[in-house]
Amino acid sequence: FSRINLSKSQRSLIRLELEKEFSNVLNYLQFIISTYNQIDILSKIFSCLSKWLEFGISILKIEILFEYLFNSLNNDNLFDDVYNCLSVLFTSPDALKYPSTFSCLLPYVIQFETILDQCLTIGNKEKTECITKLIMQFGENLVQLIVQMSMTTNSQSQILSHNFCRLVMKCTEMKGQYPIEETCSALTFSFWNTLEEEIISINEKTNQDILLELFRSYFENLIEVLISKGQLPDNENIFTYEDKELFRCYRSDIIDTMLCMYNILGNRAMKGKLN
Incomplete structure (x- = not known):
């Protein structure tokens, strides 16, 4: 739709008409789900x-x-298509417009841990990376929500916020x-950096200290x-040239x-950790 060459007024009219028809699309999708089971x-x-x-x-x-x-x-037969759909959902630029909706999605995301554990058990690196990416997409795009939930008086929301951080x-x-046996840890760094930035950006000193x-x-x-993940392996010969560059x-x-x-x-928190 964004690639079609239209005037602003034409684009608005077409968008309006398409949005009107979405209820019919949704009804049809529900019909397919209830009627068919072909992958x-x-x-x-x-x-x-x-x-x-x-x-x-x-x-x-x-x-x-x-x-x-x-x-x-x-x-497993639907995984790739579902992954792509969830990726679009989690990276929506409008996500923070719907905090209550995404708060309700957080328990589903935390349940990804079960799939993650299964993938790790059978050694499915590709699927493990996909699940990790979904978790990070949710967290990075909705870090403000994660922070807000941690400060609420609702104990269930607090638990969900901390369970998400535990999962990350x-x-x-x-x-x-890394990068021979696992490639997921690097995907998480951006979340921690974004979380730090979100806390630092809080203007009220009291709330910043609480967070x-x-x-x-x-x-x-x-x-x-x-510190542990960044250490060189005992035998650097396990690295190819490409592995060395990635590391x-x-x-x-x-x-x-x-x-x-x-x-x-x-300084106080760092003291003793780099020895």
């Missing part, structure tokens, strides 16, 4: 949803399909030598994990992330 047909549902989300349809209009969408991620940390400290205490344990643990970039990203942690924790 090739069902996979088109997620491609269709992805296109409508990219078009800009409100996520509120597809809430009825959320449970089906997330449950379908467990279907699990991805950060994933066992194995620092809430997330301090994650930041301190992160430093220890990064060099990885260590550079680790340094940048540790500088962010230093920025928020200061």
Whole structure:
């Protein structure tokens, strides 16, 4: 739609008409779900949803399909299409317009841990990386929501916020030598940097101090994990030339992330960790 050469008025009229018809599209998608079980047909549902989300349809209009969408991620035959659809959903520029809706999605995201564990058990690196990417896309785009939920008086929201951070940390400290045995830890650095920036940006000093205490344990643990992950292997011969270059970039990203942690924790928190 964005690539079609139209005047502004024409584009607005067409968009309005398409949005009017989405209810019919949604009804048809629900009919397909309830009637068919062929993978090739069902996979088109997620491609269709992805296109409508990219078009800009409100996520509120597809809430009825959320449970089906997330449950379908467990279907290996539908995984790629569901992954692409969730990726579009999680990276929506309008995500923060719907905090209550995305708060309701957070429990589904935390349940990705089950799929992650299954992938790690069977050694499916590609799928492990996809699940990690989804977790990070949600976290990076909605870090403000994660922070807000941690400060609410609602204990369930607080628990969800911390469980999400725990899940990210699990991805950060994933066992194995980067980039040979695992490639997921590097995907998490941006979330921690974004979280640090969000806390630092809080204008009210009291709230900033509260947030620092809430997330301090994650930041301190992160430093220890990064120091460990950034160490050279005992036998560097396991690296190909390409591996060495990837690991060099990885260590550079680790340094940048540790500088962010230093920025928020200061000297006292860093003392003793670099010995």
